Amino acid sequence: MSEGSKARYSLGGDDHIFVELDNEMSLTANFKAMAITTVLEQTQIPGLIDICPANASYQVRFDPLQVPPRDLLAELQRIEGEVGDATAFDLDTTIVEVPVLYNDPWTNETLLRFRSHHQDPDATDLEYAARINGFDSVDSFIEAHSGAPWFTSMVGFVAGLPFLFQMVPREKQLQVPKYLRPRTDTPKQTIGYGGCFTAIYSVRGAGGYQLFGITPGPIYDPTQQHPDFEDFMVFFKPGTIAKFEPIDRAMYDKYSAQVEAKEFRFKQRPVKFSLGEFQADPDAYNAALLEVLHGS
Amino acid sequence: MGVRVVKPGMATTIQDIGRPGYYRVGIPPSGSLDQYSSLAANLLVGNDDAAAVLECTYLGPQLHFEAPTVVAVTGANLPPLLNGEGRPTWESFAVAEGDVLSFDYLEGGARAYIAVSGGFDVPQVLGSRSTYTLGSMGGVEGRVLAEGDWIDTGDTEGATPGRVVPGSLRTEHPKHREIRVMMGLFDHRLTPSGRQTFLGTEWRLTPVADRTGFRYQGAELEFEERDPPFGAGSDPSNIVDAPYPIGSIQVPGGIEPIVLHRDAVSGGGYVMVATVIGADMDLVGQSAPNNTTRFIEVDLDTALEARHDRFKRIEELRMAVAS
Numbered sequence: 001m002s003e004g005s006k007a008r009y010s011l012g013g014d015d016h017i018f019v020e021l022d023n024e025m026s027l028t029a030n031f032k033a034m035a036i037t038t039v040l041e042q043t044q045i046p047g048l049i050d051i052c053p054a055n056a057s058y059q060v061r062f063d064p065l066q067v068p069p070r071d072l073l074a075e076l077q078r079i080e081g082e083v084g085d086a087t088a089f090d091l092d093t094t095i096v097e098v099p100v101l102y103n104d105p106w107t108n109e110t111l112l113r114f115r116s117h118h119q120d121p122d123a124t125d126l127e128y129a130a131r132i133n134g135f136d137s138v139d140s141f142i143e144a145h146s147g148a149p150w151f152t153s154m155v156g157f158v159a160g161l162p163f164l165f166q167m168v169p170r171e172k173q174l175q176v177p178k179y180l181r182p183r184t185d186t187p188k189q190t191i192g193y194g195g196c197f198t199a200i201y202s203v204r205g206a207g208g209y210q211l212f213g214i215t216p217g218p219i220y221d222p223t224q225q226h227p228d229f230e231d232f233m234v235f236f237k238p239g240t241i242a243k244f245e246p247i248d249r250a251m252y253d254k255y256s257a258q259v260e261a262k263e264f265r266f267k268q269r270p271v272k273f274s275l276g277e278f279q280a281d282p283d284a285y286n287a288a289l290l291e292v293l294h295g296s
Numbered sequence: 297m298g299v300r301v302v303k304p305g306m307a308t309t310i311q312d313i314g315r316p317g318y319y320r321v322g323i324p325p326s327g328s329l330d331q332y333s334s335l336a337a338n339l340l341v342g343n344d345d346a347a348a349v350l351e352c353t354y355l356g357p358q359l360h361f362e363a364p365t366v367v368a369v370t371g372a373n374l375p376p377l378l379n380g381e382g383r384p385t386w387e388s389f390a391v392a393e394g395d396v397l398s399f400d401y402l403e404g405g406a407r408a409y410i411a412v413s414g415g416f417d418v419p420q421v422l423g424s425r426s427t428y429t430l431g432s433m434g435g436v437e438g439r440v441l442a443e444g445d446w447i448d449t450g451d452t453e454g455a456t457p458g459r460v461v462p463g464s465l466r467t468e469h470p471k472h473r474e475i476r477v478m479m480g481l482f483d484h485r486l487t488p489s490g491r492q493t494f495l496g497t498e499w500r501l502t503p504v505a506d507r508t509g510f511r512y513q514g515a516e517l518e519f520e521e522r523d524p525p526f527g528a529g530s531d532p533s534n535i536v537d538a539p540y541p542i543g544s545i546q547v548p549g550g551i552e553p554i555v556l557h558r559d560a561v562s563g564g565g566y567v568m569v570a571t572v573i574g575a576d577m578d579l580v581g582q583s584a585p586n587n588t589t590r591f592i593e594v595d596l597d598t599a600l601e602a603r604h605d606r607f608k609r610i611e612e613l614r615m616a617v618a619s
Contacts, residue, residue: 010481011478011571011596012481012568012571013478013541013543013571013573013599014478014573014574014596014599014600014603015541015542015574016542016543016544016571018480018481018539018541020538022525023525023535024525024526024536025525025526025527025528026526049317050316050318050319050320050325051320052319052320052539052562052563053320054537054538054539054563055536056527056536056538057536057539058539059538059541061316061319061541061542064603065604065607069596069600070596154537154539154563155321155322156319156320156321156539156562157322157537157561157564158322158430158431158561158562159321159322159323159428159430159431160321160322160323160431170526173526177529177530194565195527195529195537195565196526196527197527197537203431203432205430220431222421222431222432222433222438233433234321234323236321237321238320238321
């Protein structure tokens with residue numbers, strides 16, 4: 001383990017090791033999870049079944065008949081030491097522009113149906129989120145949400161659902177509690193918010209996150225019919241960087257027609273992410289990332 | 297060759313040994329919840345381990361066979377009827393063209409497995425035929441079987457009726473189970489009394505028990521007070537959203553522990569306090585609502601020994617069915 005490590009190692013039964021790198025959320029903890037799991041994937045350790053980086057933790061599922069749990073645990077601690085604070089590690093990933101119709105009719109209809117589950121039944125979720133985060137209007141809140149890019153810190157809950165953490169200092173993080181009681185319904189491709197995370201609902205279903213808007217682009221396609229899904233049915237991977245782009249209804253309808261015709265593609269570019277360079281000057285680094293996205 | 301689904305049963309799905317390797321993007325392993333019984337059904341009809349079977353929960357389907365084949369039913373005590381006439385469980389039997397397989401009422405356990413010689417043949421998705429309904433993936437159009445579905449079956453070569461799993465190698469279905477767990481994950485968030493309550497309570501399975509998870513009732517667990525870490529949420533049972541091990545036991549709000557199974561939600565923000573050991577996951581899969589369970593704490597070495605014992609039992613099963 002590295003010096004001053006906050007990591008906590010625990011066996012999950014005889015076939016999982018769960019590692020909490022920090023009990024609080026931070027880009028540093030998340031990036032460490034990315035770095036350790038990337039190094040682990042490159043080792044030739046037999047019997048590794050699932051390697052799952054997550055927000056401030058990661059998990060390995062393995063076959064204990066092929067790799068003794070205590071040996072694997074020692075190896076994970078060794079990799080943690082090798083990775084250190086992960087500032088020297090570069091992640092090859094992509095940056096993607098996600099068009100969002102904020103305050104859209106579909107999530108508004110849904111949130112009105114579940115007002116009795118909400119902290120503030122007289123406001124919309126966006127009005128509530130803007131108020132408790134000290135913004136004077138919904139528009140300025142949307143500006144903050146769609147300003148700085150977001151880092152996919154975990155993919156899961158259900159297939160292809162990304163959790164995104166905004167790439168801004170702690171004091172600029174938006175925080176909104178989840179619904180008091182979960183809803184039984186959420187439209188597919190809803191942009192939701194809970195705690196310090198944006199989630200994009202990959203499929204229609206239950207959920208407890210606040211409802212901010214919707215993207216016309218599919219992010220999960222199990223039958224792989226849309227152009228972005230030729231290689232794999234899940235669009236967001238751990239480490240994918242997203243920039244939310246507010247759009248109006250006309251643009252939403254245009255993109256939806258492209259989706260209908262199976263011609264829609266997210267705008268995306270390959271990019272290398274370095275935590276050390278980001279930490280040195282977040283604003284400048286984010287601006288450079290967006291240049292990569294918008295460059296030709 | 298194939299079968300027509302006349303009645304689908306309650307939640308019948310196509311399952312196999314699962315779809316490992318995609319949990320990092322939220323796709324769980326899926327596959328038969330009781331892998332031992334599912335394997336036994338395949339061995340009885342001469343199939344490979346990886347052949348797909350039907351998993352039938354509580355209530356069996358009614359199937360119309362359009363070609364002669366060999367069938368076996370294992371797992372829960374769900375008595376098979378061929379054209380209305382009783383057939384044994386844990387024993388392969390012949391089916392003729394036009395025969396109808398149906399089932400009597402469940403007598404014990406929760407999930408029966410139907411294997412047909414050559415396996416149920418649907419397209420593989422990410423290397424498996426298993427149905428994952430939350431992600432609309434695998435099986436028949438990613439869903440539970442419906443009336444009128446047609447399912448292809450493979451070649452019947454090498455299948456013989458009358459193969460039997462001896463009584464000592466059949467799964468029993470008591471109404472009370474002792475499920476072995478390893479404490480860990482976030483169990484330090486429990487008070488000593490909360491921990492004692494978890495291990496000392498006779499938990500009752502609620503009707504909220506499906507391929508995703510099994511929810512129990514019986515007591516409320518006490519957590520240590522704390523200042524919530526950034527991003528965790530205010531309830532003492534909240535954590536920064538983390539991966540959930542298959543078999544992990546989470547306790548939202550300190551009430552109603554949930555054991556996640558093979559269609560698990562892959563992560564979330566609830567404290568987990570223990571994990572069912574690999575060898576006992578089949579037992580969880582056979583638990584029916586109102587059955588009772590006590591969680592028994594074991595250490596790693598005991599869990600590994602149990603895993604070895606299960607493998608020995610599987611080897612005995614292979615020998616017994618082959619001879």
